[in-house]
Every structure is written in C-alpha cells, then in structure tokens.
Amino acid sequence: MTADLKNEVEVWLTEHWDPEAECELGKGEYDEKSWLKKVVDAGYAVPTWPEKWFGRGLSPKDARVIENAFQKHKAKGWGRDRFHLGAITIYKLGSDALKSELLYDLLTGPICCLLYSEPGAGSDLAGVRTRAVRDGDDFIINGQKVWTSNAVEAEYGMLLTRTDIDVPKHQGITFFIFPMKQEGVEVRPINQITGEDEFNEVFISDARVPARFIIGELNKGWFSFQTAIASERLIMGQGITSRLRGAAGKTPALLKLAHDHDKLNDPVLRQEIAQALAYRQLNTLNMLRAKEEVAKNGSSSLASLGKLAMSRIQHGEARISAKIIGPQVLINETEDSRNANFDAAKAYMNSIGGGTDQIQKNIIAERVLSLPKSTDVSRDIPFKDVKSS
Amino acid sequence: MTDFSEEDREAICDMFRRLLADQASEEKLREIIETPSGLDKALWQQMAELGLTGIMIPAELGGIGGSIEEVEALMEVAGASLYNGPFISTSVIAPILLSAATNTEFVSALLEDIASGEKIIAIAGCGRSGDWTKSPEVSAKQNGSEWILSGSACFVQHARNADAFLVATAQEGNVAVFYIPKNAPGLDIVEHDTDDKTLRLSTVDFDKAQGILLEGVGEEQFKSATQSAIVALAGEQAGATRQIFDLTIEYLNTRFQFGQPIGRFQALKHMAADLLIEVESASSSARHAARALASKAPNASMLAYLAKFTCADNFRKVSADAIQLHGGIAYTVEHPAHLYWRRAQTGQWLFGSSDRFRDLYLSEMETAP
Numbered sequence: 016m017t018a019d020l021k022n023e024v025e026v027w028l029t030e031h032w033d034p035e036a037e038c039e040l041g042k043g044e045y046d047e048k049s050w051l052k053k054v055v056d057a058g059y060a061v062p063t064w065p066e067k068w069f070g071r072g073l074s075p076k077d078a079r080v081i082e083n084a085f086q087k088h089k090a091k092g093w094g095r096d097r098f099h100l101g102a103i104t105i106y107k108l109g110s111d112a113l114k115s116e117l118l119y120d121l122l123t124g125p126i127c128c129l130l131y132s133e134p135g136a137g138s139d140l141a142g143v144r145t146r147a148v149r150d151g152d153d154f155i156i157n158g159q160k161v162w163t164s165n166a167v168e169a170e171y172g173m174l175l176t177r178t179d180i181d182v183p184k185h186q187g188i189t190f191f192i193f194p195m196k197q198e199g200v201e202v203r204p205i206n207q208i209t210g211e212d213e214f215n216e217v218f219i220s221d222a223r224v225p226a227r228f229i230i231g232e233l234n235k236g237w238f239s240f241q242t243a244i245a246s247e248r249l250i251m252g253q254g255i256t257s258r259l260r261g262a263a264g265k266t267p268a269l270l271k272l273a274h275d276h277d278k279l280n281d282p283v284l285r286q287e288i289a290q291a292l293a294y295r296q297l298n299t300l301n302m303l304r305a306k307e308e309v310a311k312n313g314s315s316s317l318a319s320l321g322k323l324a325m326s327r328i329q330h331g332e333a334r335i336s337a338k339i340i341g342p343q344v345l346i347n348e349t350e351d352s353r354n355a356n357f358d359a360a361k362a363y364m365n366s367i368g369g370g371t372d373q374i375q376k377n378i379i380a381e382r383v384l385s386l387p388k389s390t391d392v393s394r395d396i397p398f399k400d401v402k403s404s
Numbered sequence: 405m406t407d408f409s410e411e412d413r414e415a416i417c418d419m420f421r422r423l424l425a426d427q428a429s430e431e432k433l434r435e436i437i438e439t440p441s442g443l444d445k446a447l448w449q450q451m452a453e454l455g456l457t458g459i460m461i462p463a464e465l466g467g468i469g470g471s472i473e474e475v476e477a478l479m480e481v482a483g484a485s486l487y488n489g490p491f492i493s494t495s496v497i498a499p500i501l502l503s504a505a506t507n508t509e510f511v512s513a514l515l516e517d518i519a520s521g522e523k524i525i526a527i528a529g530c531g532r533s534g535d536w537t538k539s540p541e542v543s544a545k546q547n548g549s550e551w552i553l554s555g556s557a558c559f560v561q562h563a564r565n566a567d568a569f570l571v572a573t574a575q576e577g578n579v580a581v582f583y584i585p586k587n588a589p590g591l592d593i594v595e596h597d598t599d600d601k602t603l604r605l606s607t608v609d610f611d612k613a614q615g616i617l618l619e620g621v622g623e624e625q626f627k628s629a630t631q632s633a634i635v636a637l638a639g640e641q642a643g644a645t646r647q648i649f650d651l652t653i654e655y656l657n658t659r660f661q662f663g664q665p666i667g668r669f670q671a672l673k674h675m676a677a678d679l680l681i682e683v684e685s686a687s688s689s690a691r692h693a694a695r696a697l698a699s700k701a702p703n704a705s706m707l708a709y710l711a712k713f714t715c716a717d718n719f720r721k722v723s724a725d726a727i728q729l730h731g732g733i734a735y736t737v738e739h740p741a742h743l744y745w746r747r748a749q750t751g752q753w754l755f756g757s758s759d760r761f762r763d764l765y766l767s768e769m770e771t772a773p
Contacts, residue, residue, distance in 0.1 A: 270769055279770065286759060289766035293710055300688035301681075317684055324681050373670075379680060380673035384653050387668040 024084040032090045051123040054092035061096035101127025104243045128169035130160040141184045147176035153223045166202045166215040180399040190236030192228045208360045298324040316383045323375045326366035333359035424485045437601040443565045452521025460499040466519035476639035476694035483643030488602045490562035496636045498525040500629040505618035526566035528557030535756035536630045544573040553610040563593045563606035579623040582615030600746035631708040635693045638715035642686040645719045648744040649683045652726040682718040689714040706768035713758035720748040
C-alpha cells in the first residue's frame with residue numbers, strides 16, 4: 016500500500032511539477048491558484064480527509080508518504096489538513112452546506128488570517144468587543160482586530176465577535192468565517208520593535224458576513240473557537256520541534272560569536288555562555304523525553320514547558336550576545352551588532368506572542384500541576400457590566 | 405551497554421523504593437543521623453541481599469551486572485528519601501576502578517566482598533579544592549616492592565564506616581589509584597562537623613602509609629569513574645528535587661489562607677511553573693547522561709558535565725524555593741524541607757563545583773566535532 020502510494024505520487028509529481036523552476040511543469044512561473052486546484056483535485060492536499068471532502072481517507076502515516084514526496088520534489092500545497100487552520104476548522108465544525116460552499120475555495124486559496132486579539136482583548140480573549148449585529152440574512156460587523164498575520168493576502172479570516180452583551184462573556188460570542196475582500200475592511204501593518212511588520216491591525220466598519228458563515232452556533236462561538244485554537248497549538252508545537260532538529264549538529268551561534276570576538280578566555284563570560292547553551296540543550300533533552308513519553312503513553316506534560324523554557328533561552332542568548340560584542344553593540348554597522356539587537360527585540364515574540372509567559376505559567380500551574388484555578392471576576396457577570404481600560 | 409530491559413530496571417527500582425519506604429523513612433533518617441556512625445548498616449546489608457550493592461559488578465562475582473543507567477534510576481529513588489549510605493563510593497566508583505585494574509585476583513576478591521555487602525569502600529579522590537578533576541594532594545613513592553602514600557585527601561564521604569579506601573594520588577602528572585585498609589599504620593581519619601547532618605565528611609591523612617597499587621588504573625580510568633559518579637549524584641539530586649517539589653505542590657493545594665488554597669495565588673503559581681522546568685531539566689539531563697555513558701556515546705562527557713551542574717544547581721534552587729513557598733512551617737527544624745536544602749548545598753560541591761563543571765561543559769562544546 017505504502018509503496019504503491021509512494022510510486023503513484025512520484026509519478027504524478029513527475030508529470031505535473033517542475034522541481035527546478037519550482038512551478039507547474041511547462042508554466043514557467045508559479046501560479047498558486049492553478050497549482051493548488053491540481054493538488055486538491057488529485058486528493059493530495061488533505062489526504063486524511065474523506066473523498067467527499069477532497070481527501071483520500073488515508074491514515075496520518077500514509078499521508079506523510081505524500082508529504083514526503085512533495086517535499087522531495089520541492090512541490091507546494093501539501094499538508095493542508097495539518098496547516099490550513101481555516102479549512103481545518105470548517106471541515107471539523109461546518110455544516111455540510113457550508114463545507115460545500117467554502118471548502119474548495121479555502122483549500123485552493125491562501126491560508127486564512129486569524130481575527131482574534133483586540134486592543135482590549137489580549138490574554139483575556141473571551142473579552143472581545145467587535146460587534147456582530149443581525150441584518151436580514153447577514154451580520155454587520157464593527158470593531159478592531161490586532162496581531163493579524165497574512166491579513167493582506169488572506170481571502171477569509173476566522174473572526175471572533177460579540178453577539179450578546181446581556182450574558183456573561185463566554186456565552187455571547189459568535190465565531191465566523193469572514194470574507195476579507197470587501198469594503199469596510201482596512202488592513203494597516205504594525206511597525207514592530209524588530210523593524211519588521213509581519214502583523215497587522217484590521218479595522219472593520221460596517222462590513223458584512225452571511226449568517227450561514229457562522230462556525231458552530233450563534234452565541235456558542237467560544238466552543239468552536241477552542242477547536243480552532245487546539246489545531247493552532249498543534250501546529251506551533253510541530254514548528255518548534257522541527258526548528259530544533261534543524262539546529263542540531265551545528266556549532267552553537269553563541270559559541271561562534273564568542274570565538275569570533277576572542278572572548279572564550281573570559282572566565283565570567285564563559286560561565287554565562289555555558290549556562291545559556293545548557294538551557295538550550297536542556298530544553299532539547301526535555302522535548303526528546305516528551306516525544307518518548309508520547310510514544311509510550313500517548314501524551315506528555317513536558318511538551319507544555321517548551322514555550323516557556325524558550326523565553327529564557329532567547330532573552331538570555333540575546334543578552335549574552337550583547338555582552339560578548341561589548342560597546343560595539345551600540346553601533347548597528349556590523350552584522351553581529353544588528354543580529355544581537357534584532358534578537359533582543361525578537362525574543363519578545365516568544366515571551367508575549369501566543370500567550371505571555373505569565374499566562375503560560377498559569378496554564379502550567381493549573382493544568383499540569385493541578386493547582387486551583389485563578390478567579391476571573393468578569394466570568395459570571397453580564398458582559399455589558401465588565402470593566403475595561 | 406546494559407542487559408537490563410526497561411521493565412527490569414523499573415522492577416529493581418520498585419524493589420528499592422519499597423525497601424526505603426519500609427526502612428528509611430524521614431523519622432528513621434533523623435534517628436540515624438544522630439548516631440555516631442551516621443549510617444544504617446542493617447539497611448546496607450538488606451541492599452546487598454537484593455543485589456543492589458553489586459549493581460555494577462558482574463554476576464560471576466556476585467553482582468547483578470547493571471550499567472550506569474540502572475545506577476542513575478536507583479539513585480533517583482535514593483534521592484527522593486535522602487538516602488545517605490555509601491552507594492556512590494562503594495557500588496559505583498570502586499567497582500569501576502577495580503574492574504579496570506589488571507591485578508585481577510586481588511580485585512576479584514574485593515568485588516565479591518562489595519557485592520556481598522561485606523566491605524564498604526570510601527574514595528579519597530581530591531585535595532582541598534574538593535575538585536576531582538584537579539590533581540590529588542596525596543603522593544605515592546615506590547620503595548622496593550612497596551608503595552608509600554603521604555599527604556591528605558579532603559571531603560571524603562563515609563570514611564568512618566569504610567573498611568578500606570581507594571586513594572587517588574598524583575604520580576608525575578598522572579593519576580594512580582591505591583587500595584589501603586582503614587587500619588593501615590599511618591592512616592588517620594579526621595571527622596568533621598558538617599552543616600548537612602545526612603552526609604559525613606572527613607579528611608584522611610596519610611603519613612607514610614602503605615598502599616596496594618591498582619595496576620593499569622591511571623588518569624583515564626579515574627576520569628571515567630568520576631564521570632559515572634557525577635551522573636549517579638545527578639540522578640540522586642534529580643530524584644530529591646522532584647520529591648521536594650511534589651511535597652511543595654501538595655502543600656500549595658492543602659494550605660488555606662484568605663479562605664482558599666494558597667496555590668490559587670499567582671505569585672506562587674508562577675514560582676511553581678518556573679520550578680517545574682528545573683525539575684524536569686534535572687531528570688532529563690541525568691537520564692540522558694546515563695544513557696550516553698552506558699552506550700559510550702561521543703558526547704557522553706559533555707552530557708555528564710551538563711547533568712552535574714544542572715542537577716546540583718536545580719536541586720539547590722528548587723529546595724530553597726520550597727522553603728519560601730511553604731513559609732513559616734519550613735523554617736522549623738521538624739519540617740523536612742531544610743534537610744533537602746542542606747543536602748542540596750553538599751551536592752553543589754561534591755566532586756567539584758557547578759562553576760567548574762559549567763566551564764568543562766563549555767570546553768567539551770568547543771572541541772566537539
């Protein structure tokens with residue numbers, strides 16, 4: 016079965032994909048829509064899903080055979096049943112009618128953006144204030160979202176809205192799949208402290224979304240949202256492990272930097288460098304243990320420590336890089352200085368993004384160590400009475 | 405490599421855990437440390453009967469032929485109860501050094517005595533620096549067919565209870581190891597008053613004392629024995645760290661103030677979450693180091709050094725914060741937290757300091773292929 020499948024995919028890729036030019040054979044340049052349609056039609060984009068929904072009904076293990084062949088040929092469009100959050104959420108929670116209407120479009124288009132956080136709803140996402148008000152067959156949306164990546168290219172967004180302010184916050188939320196390409200949606204890039212602008216603000220004024228685009232049920236969006244965020248955490252975890260694998264075997268960057276700046280004889284710096292490298296290696300060893308535990312018992316509480324551990328690693332390495340470079344780090348004229356200053360700012364991406372370290376510590380304390388949950392004073396009162404800054 | 409399966413390893417650990425639960429409660433430990441010897445000899449005999457004292461000794465000499473992986477796992481169990489017997493000296497370091505010696509007949513008899521529990525061996529491994537990676541301060545001179553030892557060894561564990569010593573000496577830039585019975589003329593033990601009452605430390609003075617050379621045992625063999633010793637200690641510390649952490653989490657769930665368990669307060673939750681990383685890092689580093697040593701992996705030294713300072717530092721950090729998290733109750737001598745915290749301080753210095761091993765870890769990284 017596996018060998019046949021591998022052979023079939025290899026033949027298909029050879030007939031359709033040009034690995035040199037990294038585009039469809041004979042096209043000369045990459046045409047995303049056209050290529051993705053071919054991949055989806057062949058059943059290779061979401062192989063673990065049933066045929067009715069563009070898949071092949073394969074096991075995750077067999078699906079990897081397809082993914083591996085695609086990666087070998089440098090072909091795009093694989094693994095959308097693992098990485099296309101919007102499509103995954105509609106597949107899991109959408110009605111058959113909604114799937115029929117949207118799934119093909121989603122799978123053959125860019126990934127959806129996530130319209131979750133707001134200026135007043137960061138760690139406390141259930142406090143979203145973006146309003147959705149019924150108007151005939153549509154809802155009219157007004158509000159502001161932040162920290163949205165891919166907002167410019169996305170055709171659809173996953174939108175968390177407030178539909179009832181007279182009930183406690185978790186009970187008045189509705190989750191939509193929201194068309195981005197319409198008047199009333201304005202995307203502004205956020206200038207970040209790293210000099211990058213990968214995130215955006217999205218201003219929504221009197222934009223419309225059909226009522227049939229609700230994911231799950233009206234006012235029960237918090238439950239649908241949990242499914243979406245679980246898929247997202249799974250993706251983040253996969254990203255972390257594969258990055259670590261990529262780093263193995265190379266001379267650690269910090270060691271190379273210290274060598275280049277002739278600081279390996281400084282006994283104080285040696286201690287700090289060694290400890291920083293140790294934190295990184297210890298996290299790798301913890302994640303290896305997590306993998307072994309998952310293989311043996313099906314789960315591991317160790318996996319939840321990785322993100323928190325990574326904050327200490329990244330902030331620490333950036334701080335020590337600056338010490339190695341010395342006062343020259345003030346002058347952004349060398350690559351080493353630029354990297355050190357960039358990394359120092361970028362470390363906040365890990366310690367704030369995807370849930371701050373402090374929220375992560377609450378989660379670890381409550382879910383792994385089973386300590387009592389903190390009280391949320393806004394949890395059981397009508398949303399309209401919740402105080403905001 | 406070991407012939408033990410994972411199930412075998414878990415089985416001997418379970419056996420050891422039951423024995424300690426039965427014979428080495430906190431109450432018993434507090435009794436034992438008040439006795440002149442500070443050691444429960446009956447418990448040592450029971451460990452011998454279970455094969456544990458001969459864990460690293462081959463079956464034909466009365467042992468059970470385990471590897472450092474079994475030792476590490478057993479030490480995690482030992483650490484949880486703050487077990488204080490001469491296991492690392494007698495059952496880890498001594499068998500490694502003796503097995504490397506080429507005067508086979510002599511060492512075989514000794515190994516059998518260790519496995520049977522008949523002999524306890526203490527190791528004189530360092531001078532005033534406390535650092536086993538630096539030159540010992542005992543010297544050996546050959547006089548005809550005899551070897552005469554002079555100088556002092558410091559921070560020697562279990563000296564009073566030992567039947568004999570293995571002594572590391574500096575020999576023209578190399579290390580040589582000698583066997584010397586406790587009652588040998590010229591050997592004098594000075595017992596010290598230690599802050600950690602669970603582990604006794606002595607200075608052992610040699611004044612023209614006569615020793616028996618372990619032939620073929622030099623710097624390389626001594627280094628290898630030291631690496632196994634620090635990984636065994638790391639395992640002990642990882643086990644102790646987890647135990648004091650678990651006790652602390654239990655307290656956070658059961659101690660009420662302001663009408664609620666104190667574990668609901670975020671200041672304490674955040675400390676607990678941070679400590680969990682240190683607890684797990686200790687276990688991971690000790691276990692991976694043991695596995696690497698057992699399979700003679702090329703990065704085994706690096707992982708052993710990593711485990712040494714990680715487990716030592718994390719045990720100290722977690723046991724110190726355990727006292728803080730408990731509050732007043734752990735400031736009383738009746739509460740066990742200070743026993744862990746004091747043992748943690750000892751472990752920070754045994755075989756060499758954390759700073760020393762952090763530096764050696766970096767040196768290994770610099771020369772890694």
